[in-house]
Amino acid sequence: MAAASIVASSFSSACSSLLTISSSSSSFATTAQSLSPSALKFIALRKGVLLKHKTLLSYSSDSRHKGREALKHNSCVCQAAGSAEIYLYGACVTSWKSMDGKDLLFVRPDAVFNGIKPISGGIPHCFPQFGPGEIQQHGFARNVTWNLLSTENQAGSPSVTLDIEESEYSQSMWGHAFKATYKVALEAERLRTELIIKNTDTRPFFFTTALHTYFSASIGGVSVKGLKGCRTLNKDPDPKNPIPGVEERDSVTFPAFVDCMYLNSPEELLLENGLGDRISIKNKGWTDAVLWNPYLTMEASYNDFVCVENAKLDKVHLQPGESWEAKQVISVV
Numbered sequence: 001m002a003a004a005s006i007v008a009s010s011f012s013s014a015c016s017s018l019l020t021i022s023s024s025s026s027s028f029a030t031t032a033q034s035l036s037p038s039a040l041k042f043i044a045l046r047k048g049v050l051l052k053h054k055t056l057l058s059y060s061s062d063s064r065h066k067g068r069e070a071l072k073h074n075s076c077v078c079q080a081a082g083s084a085e086i087y088l089y090g091a092c093v094t095s096w097k098s099m100d101g102k103d104l105l106f107v108r109p110d111a112v113f114n115g116i117k118p119i120s121g122g123i124p125h126c127f128p129q130f131g132p133g134e135i136q137q138h139g140f141a142r143n144v145t146w147n148l149l150s151t152e153n154q155a156g157s158p159s160v161t162l163d164i165e166e167s168e169y170s171q172s173m174w175g176h177a178f179k180a181t182y183k184v185a186l187e188a189e190r191l192r193t194e195l196i197i198k199n200t201d202t203r204p205f206f207f208t209t210a211l212h213t214y215f216s217a218s219i220g221g222v223s224v225k226g227l228k229g230c231r232t233l234n235k236d237p238d239p240k241n242p243i244p245g246v247e248e249r250d251s252v253t254f255p256a257f258v259d260c261m262y263l264n265s266p267e268e269l270l271l272e273n274g275l276g277d278r279i280s281i282k283n284k285g286w287t288d289a290v291l292w293n294p295y296l297t298m299e300a301s302y303n304d305f306v307c308v309e310n311a312k313l314d315k316v317h318l319q320p321g322e323s324w325e326a327k328q329v330i331s332v333v
């Protein structure tokens with residue numbers, strides 16, 4: 001799409017770029033913004049038409065989230081029926097607001113938006129490795145800038161599609177050619193994501209992966225239902241040597257530190273976030289789940305979020321030309 005390619009080329013050198021998608025009954029807008037120390041570039045699309053493209057010469061960097069507030073301040077997006085923000089850096093969805101304007105995702109107060117480390121919050125990717133292992137914790141997909149491939153507005157559901165391929169940086173730690181394609185679509189009271197990993201190499205490879213979703217919460221009131229009977233690998237106390245077990249509770253709560261992997265989890269989990277919201281987390285292809293709350297190891301913020309992560313913890317083996325695909329839909333129920 002022409003407008004999308006303008007967005008991509010305008011922002012290729014930027015250190016941090018943001019897409020905002022929003023929907024309402026009568027209008028649709030996608031904006032892409034980019035921040036560099038001296039210039040903020042801004043593009044707004046409405047019904048697929050390029051509306052604005054301008055460069056602002058300064059921004060304030062003194063907000064808690066270094067640049068995030070400045071970016072939001074300069075966006076012009078209708079939020080009547082929900083909205084979502086996606087950074088090209090890490091293809092990280094940093095905000096998903098429902099109709100009433102409440103943000104159901106959480107960004108940690110220690111998050112930075114300067115491209116120096118992964119954005120700590122929202123929905124970061126873990127790829128091509130979940131957790132510790134041969135390469136850096138949670139892989140590299142969360143700390144590289146993705147390309148904006150296209151934007152769409154299908155039946156009032158705005159979406160963006162991003163991708164990454166191997167680079168000198170990725171090959172310095174994982175020597176394979178691949179393509180990861182990630183689509184994020186905003187629907188009424190739902191956020192849908194689709195991830196496709198393709199082996200574009202001449203040799204087979206394997207990977208593990210996850211969507212490390214941070215939900216806004218009041219941890220004392222949080223419960224996750226749907227995991228009873230699952231085999232577990234408890235990463236507490238040693239993430240490198242998880243302890244096997246079986247989940248026996250109907251409803252998992254968070255009275256202390258939690259870091260646990262659930263194998264062959266169901267296609268739907270129900271999260272009560274302790275703030276009055278009941279959130280359905282559905283998936284296809286994400287066969288496992290991870291629950292994490294750092295408790296007092298992150299004293300400043302542990303009370304305000306819970307991570308419920310769709311994951312693929314068994315190695316996915318792909319032959320040359322093969323693809324793996326998984327979908328997640330989160331919705332307020």
Ligand SMILES: O=P(O)(O)OC[C@H]1O[C@H](O)[C@H](O)[C@@H](O)[C@@H]1O
Nearest residue numbers: 137138235239259290291292307
């Ligand atoms: O600090 P990060 O690298 O983002 O990882 C944060 C957490 O992610 C997952 O939930 C893992 O299960 C945890 O062991 C890890 O501490």
